[in-house]
Every structure is written in structure tokens, then in C-alpha cells.
Amino acid sequence: MNTKLSQLTIIFLALGAFVTGTSEFVVSGILELISLEMGVSISIAGQLITIYSLSYAFGALFLVMLTSTFDRKKILLYAIFTFIVGNFIAFLSYNFIMLLLSRIIMGMSGGLYIVVATNYAAQLASPKRKGSAIATVITGFTVSLVFGVPIGTFLAGYFDWHYIFLIIAFGTILLLMGLYKLLPSIKGNQALSLKQQVNIIKDRRVLTGLMTTITWILGYTLVFAYVAPLLSSTANLSIEMTSIALFVLGTFAFVGSRFGGYAVDRWGPNHTITVSLIVHIVALFILTFTQHSTIGVFITFAVWGIATWTTTPAKQYYLVSLKPQSSETVLSFNTALMNIGMMMGSALGGVIITYINITNLSWIAGLFVFTSLIFIKYSFYLDKNITNKPTTS
Structure with a gap:
């Protein structure tokens, strides 16, 4: 071809x-x-x-x-x-x-x-x-x-x-x-046999990296899955205005996905993932205060979108670098767990808005993304120790 x-x-x-x-x-x-x-x-x-x-x-x-x-x-x-x-x-x-x-x-x-x-x-x-x-x-x-x-x-x-x-x-x-x-x-x-796949997961660097995937996308989906009722109840946005807010989010998500690839090549996965997760956390906490303003929503969504999706290619690059010979299997796990995280986010979001005011969604989501930051930093720590471990003759 x-x-x-x-x-x-x-x-x-x-x-x-x-x-x-x-x-x-x-x-x-x-x-x-x-x-x-x-x-x-x-x-x-x-x-x-x-x-x-x-x-x-x-x-x-x-x-x-x-x-x-x-x-x-x-x-x-x-x-x-x-x-x-x-x-x-x-x-x-x-x-x-x-x-x-x-x-x-x-x-x-x-x-x-x-x-x-x-x-x-x-x-x-x-x-x-x-x-x-x-x-x-x-x-x-x-x-x-x-x-x-x-x-x-x-x-x-x-x-x-x-x-x-x-x-x-x-x-x-x-x-x-x-x-x-x-x-x-x-x-x-x-x-790959089940034993070979289990051996991949048993690597604590991979395991904590995949836990980052679950908690990161859980925090994102917690808000995203209920973004229409959230914006209609806080900023009184019509469905047309909500579509514009989603367009802003999506546009900057696209920018983030392209920037993530550039950033990981230039600065490596550690700095790229760490910074993007920190910005993601800050954006979700700030949304708690800006969700009542149309302009505030648009600006926060722009930052939120670029931070969230900058993480994606950088994290995939990092996971593949841990197991280059089993990259398809690792990515398969990552894709599956990403959607399990989405499932958990939408399910938990439904529980939250049933028993707690919907305005609390964003700061609760920020806590989950903070958890993902802890997981990935531990994974980096483990990887650094292995990389720096002296080899014996």
C-alpha cells in the first residue's frame, strides 16, 4: 500500500x-x-x-x-x-x-x-x-x-x-x-495468555499508571456526564448555549490532545502529566465558583479541556514506554479502564445529584483527579528507582 x-x-x-x-x-x-x-x-x-x-x-x-x-x-x-x-x-x-x-x-x-x-x-x-x-x-x-x-x-x-x-x-x-x-x-x-497479561499488571509502575487512568477520567466524567443539567441549574444556560459551552470545551480538548504529543516529546511524560493534572484539578475547583457565570463557564471550560486532554497522549506514551514489547495489550487495558472510569464517574455523579446539590460536582471531581496525581507520581517514583538501579556484572 x-x-x-x-x-x-x-x-x-x-x-x-x-x-x-x-x-x-x-x-x-x-x-x-x-x-x-x-x-x-x-x-x-x-x-x-x-x-x-x-x-x-x-x-x-x-x-x-x-x-x-x-x-x-x-x-x-x-x-x-x-x-x-x-x-x-x-x-x-x-x-x-x-x-x-x-x-x-x-x-x-x-x-x-x-x-x-x-x-x-x-x-x-x-x-x-x-x-x-x-x-x-x-x-x-x-x-x-x-x-x-x-x-x-x-x-x-x-x-x-x-x-x-x-x-x-x-x-x-x-x-x-x-x-x-x-x-x-x-x-x-x-x-497473550492470561498469565502473561497478569504479569504485565503485576508491574507496580503499570498498575499505578492504570489507576491514574481510572481516577483521572472518573473526575472528568463526574462533571461532563451531567454538564447540561449543571449549566441549566447554575448559569441558566439554554440547550443552545450549552452546545456552545461544549464546543469551547471540545475545541480546547482538541488543542490539548495535539499539545500533549508535542509536550511529551519535548519535556517527557513526568513533567507533562504532572503539570496537566495540576491544572485540571485547579480548573475543577475554580468551576465551583465560575459555574454561575456564562463567561466564567466558557473560560474555565477552555482551561479544563486543554489540561484534561494534554494528559491523554502523554500517559499513553508513558504506559507504552514501560512495556514496549506488549504495547497493544497495555493500551487495551488502558482503554478498558478508561471506560470503567467513565462508568464509575457517571454512576457516582447520578448518586451525588440525587442526594447532594448538583453545584458540588466540580470540587468533588477535583478530589478524584488529585488522587490520580498521587498515583502517577508514585508510578514515576517506582520507574525512576528501577531506571537508576545499578546493574551488576
């Missing part, structure tokens, strides 16, 4: 990450509309994000393991097809159980897709551009925050929210046809 065709294929793979990300996060912006139509509370509706994240984690970890020996092109195309079916079910859903089922289907297929697509991108790229290819697919997921979620939220102000999933389905059909034509066949690989 020539270079230009490979680059085009990688872009298509990134578009797949975009649509799966849009389906995952768009619910955050239309939570109140779903709650009203389905006759459930906001906290119950928020579990649509919880179940998606759990299903995504299952797909990213267990379905990847179960299908590892099969032709990767077939698995990727089957994953996309299943994702399309899930979106059609969401469009046709007339009750909460049916909508919940659609989220399970979309989540499992989306999780399988993102891991296979990331691996595909790495194999299609030249050795010197493997990192850039992986980053492109990840950026597709981040761009869903920039355009997918705000546009979906905005459209929900004018059309029935069901049509958002219909649009995603038809867009993904075009993507499926493109990838069918472009993707070369890649044979499956021998899966």
Missing part, C-alpha cells in the same frame, strides 16, 4: 473513532430531553453513559482477546456494522430499556473497533510514523468532543433527538463502504 493511500486509510480509521466518540458523549448534552421523554430521572438517564462505558470496556478488552486470532479487516468491519445496528435501534427506541440495549450494542462494538483501528493504523504506517498514526486515530475520538457532541446537542434543540442517532448511522454506513475498499487484510495474532 502506497503512502498516500495509507494516510487516507488512517484518516478513515480516525473517522470511525469520531463516530464512536460522538455516540458515547452526545447523550451528555441531551440528557434532560431523554429524561423527559422516557419518563425517568436525570440520574437514571445518566446511566446510559454508564452502560456505554462498561460495554466499551468489555469490547476493548475481552472482545479484542476473543477475536485476536481472526482476520483483522473482517473483525473491524463487523464491529462497524454492529455499531450501525446499535444506532438504528437507538433511533427506533420508544422506551428506556430499548435505548439501554442500543447503548450496550454500540459500546461493545465501539470498544472493539477503537483497539483494532489503533493497531491497524500502527501497522499501516512506516516505522517512523507509527506514533503519529496512533495519535491520528486518538485525535478522531477527541474531535468528537469538538464537533460531534456540540452539533448533536445543538440539533436536539430543533429536531427530535432520535434523529441524531439516525444521522450517525447513515454517516457510519458511508465510512463502512470506504474502509471495505481501502483496508488491506491483516492476519490475527496469537493472543
Whole structure:
């Protein structure tokens, strides 16, 4: 496959990450509309994000393991097809159980897709551009925050929210046809044994690094999953203004994801992750005071977005550097645990807003991100000790 065709294929793979990300996060912006139509509370509706994240984690970890020996092109195309079916079910859903089922289907297929697509991108790229290819697919997921979620939220102000999933389905059909034509066949690989995978997790540097993933994204999702009801109750923002706030957040999330790659190359994972987490914590605590002002929300969201997603590529770089020979497995764990963190964040957020005022979400989220800072600093400490340990002849 020539270079230009490979680059085009990688872009298509990134578009797949975009649509799966849009389906995952768009619910955050239309939570109140779903709650009203389905006759459930906001906290119950928020579990649509919880179940998606759990299903995504299952797909990213267990379905990847179960299908590892099969032709990767077939698995990727089957994953996309299943994702399309899930979106059609969401469009046709007339009750909460049916909508919940659609989220399970979309989540499992989306999780399988993102891991296979990331691996595909790495194999299609030249050795010197493997990192850039992986980053492109990840950026597709981040761009869903920039355009997918705000546009979906905005459209929900004018059309029935069901049509958002219909649009995603038809867009993904075009993507499926493109990838069918472009993707070369890649044979499956021998899966790592359970013992080999356990040995990876037993490395305390990797374990604490993965705990950072859970607590970091938990803190982020705690606020993000309930951002629409939060802003409507504090700053009195309409759904249109909420979509603009999400656009600001997503734009700076995109900037952060690109800056994170540059920063980790220039300053290393230790400084990049540490600084970005500190800024993330500060932004969440400040949001407690700025959430009552439209301008304050926009400014805080800008800082929050860039800090949060600067962490992502830097943390993935760090985890891969710990186990370069098992990078796909480590990234699979990271993707799965990231979505478990999202699941925990949306579930805990539902409990918090049921028993505590919703205005407390941001500072509570800040405490979880602070926990992630402790985990990653301990991981860096362990890694430094191993690196500096003198070797014996």
C-alpha cells in the first residue's frame, strides 16, 4: 500500500473513532430531553453513559482477546456494522430499556473497533510514523468532543433527538463502504495468555499508571456526564448555549490532545502529566465558583479541556514506554479502564445529584483527579528507582 493511500486509510480509521466518540458523549448534552421523554430521572438517564462505558470496556478488552486470532479487516468491519445496528435501534427506541440495549450494542462494538483501528493504523504506517498514526486515530475520538457532541446537542434543540442517532448511522454506513475498499487484510495474532497479561499488571509502575487512568477520567466524567443539567441549574444556560459551552470545551480538548504529543516529546511524560493534572484539578475547583457565570463557564471550560486532554497522549506514551514489547495489550487495558472510569464517574455523579446539590460536582471531581496525581507520581517514583538501579556484572 502506497503512502498516500495509507494516510487516507488512517484518516478513515480516525473517522470511525469520531463516530464512536460522538455516540458515547452526545447523550451528555441531551440528557434532560431523554429524561423527559422516557419518563425517568436525570440520574437514571445518566446511566446510559454508564452502560456505554462498561460495554466499551468489555469490547476493548475481552472482545479484542476473543477475536485476536481472526482476520483483522473482517473483525473491524463487523464491529462497524454492529455499531450501525446499535444506532438504528437507538433511533427506533420508544422506551428506556430499548435505548439501554442500543447503548450496550454500540459500546461493545465501539470498544472493539477503537483497539483494532489503533493497531491497524500502527501497522499501516512506516516505522517512523507509527506514533503519529496512533495519535491520528486518538485525535478522531477527541474531535468528537469538538464537533460531534456540540452539533448533536445543538440539533436536539430543533429536531427530535432520535434523529441524531439516525444521522450517525447513515454517516457510519458511508465510512463502512470506504474502509471495505481501502483496508488491506491483516492476519490475527496469537493472543497473550492470561498469565502473561497478569504479569504485565503485576508491574507496580503499570498498575499505578492504570489507576491514574481510572481516577483521572472518573473526575472528568463526574462533571461532563451531567454538564447540561449543571449549566441549566447554575448559569441558566439554554440547550443552545450549552452546545456552545461544549464546543469551547471540545475545541480546547482538541488543542490539548495535539499539545500533549508535542509536550511529551519535548519535556517527557513526568513533567507533562504532572503539570496537566495540576491544572485540571485547579480548573475543577475554580468551576465551583465560575459555574454561575456564562463567561466564567466558557473560560474555565477552555482551561479544563486543554489540561484534561494534554494528559491523554502523554500517559499513553508513558504506559507504552514501560512495556514496549506488549504495547497493544497495555493500551487495551488502558482503554478498558478508561471506560470503567467513565462508568464509575457517571454512576457516582447520578448518586451525588440525587442526594447532594448538583453545584458540588466540580470540587468533588477535583478530589478524584488529585488522587490520580498521587498515583502517577508514585508510578514515576517506582520507574525512576528501577531506571537508576545499578546493574551488576
